[in-house]
Amino acid sequence: MRVIPANQYQAKRSVDSGTKEQQDAVKAILADVKERGDAALREYTERFDRVALQDFRVSEAEFAEASALVSPEVKQALVEAAANIRDFHERQVRQSWFSTKESGTILGQIIRPLKRAGLYVPGGTAAYPSSVLMNAIPAKIAGVPEVVITTPPGADGKVNPAILVAAQIAGVTDIYKVGGAQAIAALTYGTEQIKAVDKIVGPGNIFVALAKREVFGLVSIDMVAGPSEIAVLADDTANPRYVAADLLSQAEHDPMSAAVLVTTSTALADAVALEVERQLVDLPRKSIAEASIQNHGAIILVENLDEGFAVINAIAPEHLEIMIADPFEHLGKVENAGAIFLGPYSSEPVGDYFAGSNHVIPTNGTARFSSPLSVDDFIKKSSVVSYSKQDLLANGHKIVALAEQEGLAAHGRAISERLRDFKREE
Template sequence: MKIERIANTVSLKRSLETGTEEQRQQVLAIIDDVKRNGDQALKEYTKKFDGVSLQSLCVSEQEIEQAYTRVNEEMVEIIREAAENIRDYHERQKRESWMMMKEDGTILGQKVTPLDAVGLYVPGGTAAYPSSVLMNVIPAQVAGVKRIVIVSPPNKQGTLPAGVLVAANELGVKEIYKVGGAQAIAALAYGTETIQPVDKIFGPGNIYVALAKREVFGQVAIDMIAGPSEIVVLADETAKANEIAADLLSQAEHDERASSILVTPSMKLALEVASEVKKQLETLPRKEIAAASLENYGAIYVTDTLEEAVAAVNELAPEHLEIITKDPMSLIGQIRNAGAIFLGRFSSEPVGDYFAGTNHVLPTNGTARFSSGLSVDEFVKKSSIILYSEQALQENYTKIAALARLEGLEAHARAVEERFKK
């Protein structure tokens, strides 16, 4: 890994997933085809892109049963325990509707209503992601969403990964469809003969999925445009180089554009971590992916002081931040920009990815400067409630009318004045 000494702050050099105009036009054509031809278009694109001809887009009960034969009972129990932890954490985020009454009889409030239907895109490709099922479905269920739909690209055998099916079944998801790519996003947004449309789409995917989510936004809501995974480790001389190296590699193995960065005031630690990364990389099954990630987006930044290291972290605004210092708790107040914060050497990033209960769907590409990770709030909408009393309007209608006329909206002014005409 590259070691660079920095004097103050540093910007993470990463291009946003904007795609090319050619890719955008391809996505627009797919969306239009799905809107016009429904299931037929989905099946044709599945054959073209995934290499499999499907008779049915729906995952059958038999496929669910077969999935359980490929996942041992111990793993099923681990999935259940992880789900319990995630549910417990997200139950604490749930908001309730509320009302307040003022002395003049006015009632103001807020009504919290779960979305009617949401769609979850579970990526295929180089890995299977049952954890993504847990992280997206559970907060939706806690929020009270009644209809939850999962779409995911099938493999060459025309099935989905066993772990994904087991996780979905354990959570009671009934609608699971074998379709991926931009065509799956179009189906969720506009509907087909088999897949009814949803109100909001969640989940990461490749550039075509990201572009499709951008194009259907407005017809439906979307969670975010997810970029490659990121980790920043903030460490001092008390940290252990082998543990930091392992944590950096845990993100580098995601894909070739993942970013793994160490920020430290200790040059000794920096050199040791660089050596450990090289050593541990050799035995990784996904060595080529991790090596490319480290070459292009990995770095070790050495600062003069811990305070400068904290400033650099805030500039980077990482998806995942590990703080492995002598007193990590003392630094929490200084961290302004991070999707999730892991404190101490025993809070390795995969703890949050899989089991602790916090959500692993987090802002990337520096968007932790202004956005948050996935929560129950993403699955509800809020309506304001106004019951204005006669006394309150009597006291304030002239002020309301004056504000309306300031904006040149005479009918607004007359609407409140009409109540008090003699």
């Protein structure tokens, strides 16, 4: 890993907008599915997934078959992870509130779950049951009555069994074997077999990302995810083997993933660089991790922890590990980070799989303004105004003055119409 001083590091910031051809292909697929529904879904599924399907919905028999294919150990781990995720996300649930005034006026904010949420789950080698839990459970906890999943089928017309097991554990039984931009189209516009949803979440390839971007506004979407990132802030108390292993756990995701160590210790910097080389040797996903480390990995030397936190806040990493002597003492210095892992045992995979916090976290520097997926993403708020006669009598003329100042006479008259009646009653 290259070692560089703080002032020479520049976090990359980019949004993959796809090629013109990809954009046009996505627009055509969206329009076609909107127009022709399931018939179009069947054609695209045959073309892209190489399988002919009549019914898209996963059957009871397929769930049973899947359950038999997943080891009891993995099942048990998924069940426990789901319980932890539920526990964490239940703490995010918010209440509606009302404020009642002596004047008779009542103001409030009602919080309700969305009616129907769609979760896109990638297929193939990137089929992650943990992501099913992370996306579906917050929706269920929010109270969304209908949570559905779309996922591309394999060439055998089936879905990765661990995906089905995780879906069942999360309480999702409505699963449709459709992938790509055509799945986003089905979730947006609805087809004969798949009802339209209010929100689409979940990661996908460039076609899925472009399709989500395109339907944004017709339906709610989660963030446009970029490559995964980790930044580790460490001092000389950190264990270089742990630091290196954690950096590599991020690097193995994608050649575009970024793994960065920010440290006050040149000794640690050297040791981590060595450890990364040593641990890379026999990694199954060595070529991916190596490309990531070479192109987007860096060890940044800083003078002191304050400079370290400044570097971290400029990066706004998706994952931040703080491996220093007193991590809690410095927690308040973190301004921008999606998820913060403190101390030697909070290895990022603990959060990816098990602790209970969400692993869908803002990437690409967007932790400056975005948040991990949460129950908040599956609710909507309505304001409530019940204005009393007494308050309208006292304040009506002010409202009229403001409306007239803005040249919106009909707004003023809606109030005057009432005020006139009050006068008459006197």
